[in-house]
Amino acid sequence: MELTTVWFILIAVLWIGYFVLEGFDFGVGVLLPVLGKSEKERRVMINTIGPVWDGNEVWLLVAGGATFAAFPEWYATLFSGFYVALFVILVALIIRGVAFEYRGKRPDSPWKAWWDKAIFVGSVLPAVLWGVAFANIVRGVPIEEVDGSLEYVGNFFDLLNPYALLGGLVTLTLFTTHGAIFIALKTDGEIRGNARALAERVGLVAAILAVTFLVWTYLVNSDTAFAVLAALAALSLVGALLANRVGREGYAFLGTALTLGLAVAALFTNLYPNVMPSSIDEAFNLTIDNASSTQYTLTIMTWVAVVFTPIVLIYQGWTYWVFRRRLTVDDIPEPRDAINADEKARAFDAEDAQHRSQPVG
């Protein structure tokens, strides 16, 4: 197999990793105001992803870096072309990441409410925008040759076409379903049941939207391999919802993970051998050949991937094993650190104020 094809597959694998892993993180964030009715419940939810969300997000950084290394033209056209969308995603990921770490650092409710909003908004926006972005890549965007390079010549609003917006709703609802099932899998008590019930309802919406999206994609580009993968993705989702219904959360989670993986695989299959087709003229398509790095660079990167990926998978997998236990509201310790720190910091300030009010003498 050509190395360009190998790297096309590897980039697909990285995006699958990203969507499957951060997908449930996003889902948990989206559901925070819905399922997390009390502070304890919200903390249970956040703590199901607490130890792993940052590692999950690295899949995005590696997907971005690998695209830069293996397909520089793709990276350059995509990132400069989807400029405003990526800016919004960056802002969302920034406030969301800080929110996870800072939320519990103070005990007062307004502080927490503020960060809860940041988690929600910071999860909804990327969950929608990644779908919009991928749908646009598959559909083709205005690309033409400018000074010898294939450049995106549309604007932000060109990206907000009906097909892409549907794609955004598909990722939002799929991630939300995936997240709801993850919460059901990782918690116990009332929240577990609520998450399952919600997964069923959101999952149904996700299934309808996803099937519409995949059929639409097939009608535009009738590719058999795509159809098979898309059908398997849809079946996995149905399987996941059935498993969820009978309380087999592990299988349900495997099902939504498969759905996301197969859907991304289907879209990449549909794309191949293009990486970013032009809606203006086929001659301006970015392909695995005209967008790629040299054989030498691809060879080095292949060795790097072969050595490091298994190691990463082993230790990331181990993390999930360490934190395998279900959480309940009773497991959440009192926020002793934050309360103590708050009291001591207040006492510090009070002492200073008292000191200042005494006459100097």
Added chain:
Amino acid sequence: MEALEIARWQFGITTVYHFFFVPITIGLSFLVAGLQTAWYRTGNEEWLRLTKFFGKLFLINFAMGVVTGIVQEFQFGMNWSTYSRFVGDIFGAPLAIEGLAAFFLESTFLGLWIFGWGRLSRGLHLATIWLAATGTLLSAYFILAANSWMQNPVGYEFNPDTGRAELTNFADVLLNRVTLVTFPHTITAAFMTAGGFMAGIAIWRMARRPNVDRLTYKKAAKVGAITMLIAGAGVVVTGDVQAKVMTEVQPMKMAAAEAWYSTDAPADFSVLSVGTLDGSEATEIIAIPGLLSFLATGDWSAEVQGINDLQAQYAEEFGDIVPDQDFAPNIPVAYWTFRLMMGLGFAGMAIGLWILWAIRGPEAKGVGASRWTVAIAVMLPFLPLLANSFGWIFTEMARQPWIVFGLMPTSLAVSPTVSAGEVLATMIGFTLLYGALAVVEISLLVHYIKAGLPDVSRERTDTHADDGERPLTFAY
């Protein structure tokens, strides 16, 4: 303003900001790992309290480093797409490897460290912070290899068919002599920064609340000050070697650092100066004879090439690449950032020495409660931090007009399809967001510093390896 100028400002703002958190993360991860190791070895609770106290401050800082780092990777493609096309075959690899080999290690094991208290066995838990710290070093190496290639491109060939630079020898890129000197310089500076952070906070606590945990903070002050001084000596030595390599590969940068216009020997180094620095007048106030010759070559009487000669030489060599034929960077910026970098670094080291003197004796009587002591303690963390910033501003600004030295001018590197309005909007967006987050971050740090060392007497210490059935002892 043109998109080019705004994109440069955006890169400057987001990168300088990102690099406030990076050196603290690198240095403090190792210092916290060291504190925890001391507790692991001795069982002395003071070390555990210090581990938790500085560990909390470390995490508040780390979160900012992580989220601002994502912007860094994205903005090459967003604002500098022509650059990305031109160098992607070479530059993308270290970035991808940084993610795969370093970011995964850092983020995964830090997650395990944060949530692993009381769940992992003590030894395993200690190993997680060391692994996360190792990740920060790996990350630094690969990103510095990428940056060093921009200073001194090696291991590549220009391919006229594709119109881009293509990799011919990856080992040359990883073992670039500029990388080999920049890595130790940056890492020692990171340790100095973390040392200053730790010592400054410890002294502040001792000055503001002389009777609260005084002797425990004294330990931290000592660890911080010694780290600062050893690392500071490392910064000086590696900086010296780096200057000599720089003189060979980027002589214009060295000339710019001294506003040295005419080639001459020996070359003096002016500590301070007045005037425009445009070469039309003698401007130095205090000058050390021959010091520039020594910094540049190791020989006090050697000749140092001047800006005018280099300009003429480059015009001949690269005249067809740089549109406006101006090969000199902004001289006042190069001149002053170079001095601020060194001056602030030496000032930090001087305070480090004072701290070692002040904390002598069992009661550390030298650390009083005066305003001066408090002021010095507050200032200390910012000295190496700002020295780092000025060092990087010098490194990047004095490379101009090049984005990749000798290969590609910065003026031709921006994204051609991104408008000035779009770059301006995102720059304002990032600046406002970063500003707001800085306020939140600093207020949280101050809050936890005021709170002081946590109480660990109720801490459960009877942990067993891999006990998935225990409830969390720590949770967000």
